[in-house]
Amino acid sequence: MKRKIKIMLVEDNPEYRDVIDFAIEHEEEMELINQFGLAERALQSFQSMETRTEPDIILLDLNLPGISGLEALPHLIKAAPNSSIIILTQSDQEADVLRAIAEGARGYLLKSATVQQIKDGIRTVAQGGSTLDSKVARFMMDTLKNKLPNLNAENLLSDRELETLLLMGEGLARKEIAQKLKISVYTVDTHIRHIYDKFNVPNSAAAVHCAHRLGLFHRDN
Structure with a gap:
């Protein structure tokens, strides 16, 4: 049996918690292992080694009472380094x-997204990718445009790094990229790290948006 994606929800709105709970309950490969209305309670759950369960995915609201989601984000990453937020x-x-x-954060989704979009985002991040709501993607693109006005990415990236980036743009996870290019996942990780460094971006969503801005996905390779 395929291992389920373990999910933690940090959300103060009980009605919206019920929506997410209901959506995940009907997915065989997902499991909502716990949910909290406060970031402080979520952080406390990682302190006891006896009851500690580290999720694969943490769905984190920003507008929380007490510690906000943005304030809690680095602390959650430190407390649960193997979890993706x-x-x-x-x-x-x-x-x-x-x-x-x-x-x-490995993804940024708005609550206006459909339940299916949220579940697809969870799957993408659980497989090693990133997810970004289309309504906020323009912010990333504008930022990258200002930071990289004259970058010739094809000259900056090696052939293998460019191949890796193009496959990232197709939505492939790292393991799938490794199979496609017939290289190890470790080598894929190295290529992706080099892409992040050369583009000066934090994750695959930003790298893909940068590549779109540069027109790499619309050229003959």
Whole structure:
């Protein structure tokens, strides 16, 4: 039996918690292992080694009472280093988007997204990718445009790094990229790390948006 994706939900709205709970309950490969209305309670759950269960995915709201999601984000990453965090919020403010990505969030989705979009985002991140709501993608693109106005990515990237980036743009996870290129996952990780460093971006979503801006996905290879 395929291992389920373990999910933690940090959300103060009980009605929205019920929506997510209901959606995940009907997915065979997902399991909502715990949910909290406060970031403080979520952080406390990692302190006891006896009851500690580290999720694969943490769905984190930003507008929480007490410690906000943005304030809690680096602490959650430190407390659960093997967990990937997806921001799930109403805020489409540029500052929130950029700070969340910079702090290490692997995804940023708005609550206006459909349940199916949220579940697809969970699957993508669980497989090693990133997810970004289309409504906030323009913030990332504008930021990258200002930071990389004259970058010739084809000259900057090696052939293998460019191949890896193109496959990332197709939505492939790292293991799938490794199979496609007939290389190890470790080598794929190295290529992706080099891409991040050369593009000066924090994750695959930002790298793919940068490649789109540069027109790499619309050229003959």
